[in-house]
Amino acid sequence: MWEKIDKTEKTILLVASLVSASHLLLIAFAAIFLEISVPTCQPNEKLFDHSSLQSVGYRRYEVHYVAKMWNFEPKKLVLPVGATVDFFLASKDVNHGFNIDGTNVNLMAVPGVVNREVQTFRAPGIYHVVCHEYCGYGHQNMNAVIEVTDRVNEAQMDPVEPGSIAHELKEANPLAASGKKLYQLRGCVACHSLDGTPATGPSFKGLWGRIEEMQDGLKVKVDAAYIAESIKMPQAKIVKGYGPVMPLLGLTDDEINAVTEFIKTVK
Ligand code: CUA
Secondary structure, three states, X not given: OHHHOOHHHHHHHHHHHHHHHHHHHHHHHHHHOOOOOOXXXXXXXXXXXXXXXXXXXXXXXXXXXXXXXXXXXXXEEEEEOOOEEEXXXXXXXXXXXXXXXXXXXXXXXXXXXXXXXXXXXXXXXXXXXXXXXXOOOOHHXXXXXXXXXXXXXXXXXXXXXXXXXXXXXXXXXXXXXXXXXXXXXXXXXXXXXXXXXXXXXXXXXXXXXXXXXXXXXXXXXOOHHHHHHHHHOOOOOOEOOOOOOOOOOOOOHHHHHHHHHHHHHOO
């Protein structure tokens, strides 16, 4: 049978088989050695409109990201080196992209749909998340940051890990604990440090009860009303030495209470 086939045809058959085989090998190589996974639509996943970070095992996390005009929630995420993260992505308004620089995570945020991809972060560093799908006026400034560090251990990350800072906080003051979570998830962490270092905004350390001087010379005591006003109307009062750059986060009154309780604990 084989002998009867024309020589050119044989060559073509051989080349075609080799090409098909090499494609399969490359796919296997990408999946196994490069750990490239295919983003998947999650038809059974419940839609969500709030971001969250959950520890689901040893160095295993599930993060729900919300994309909206024109930012991501959480704006900043801090993870320990070696963390494997399930990214779940939803959009509040239009189509957005979700691309994590330096990784193979490349997702679309589509309204009404939850998309998912898994990524392990082996190297410490700053990973930039960008929206790579044109989504309107603010598209080019739509970004977020994932910081992977070996200075954070899982005990600090995991809100239920016994002995962790968050756990102690939770035991003593559940409201402050959820405030701390909001602080991390809603991006306050990007501008307000906890160790006294001034950043884009004033540090939360020792903030509660302090007398702050505003740009116009007005002196204000940091109490619940001031914090609520600063979150609801970020531009109402600007502390001297800082710019009017705080975004409107749209926190609910309950969330503001929790953040206030948390700020009280940062001494
Ligand atoms: Cu969102 Cu571009």
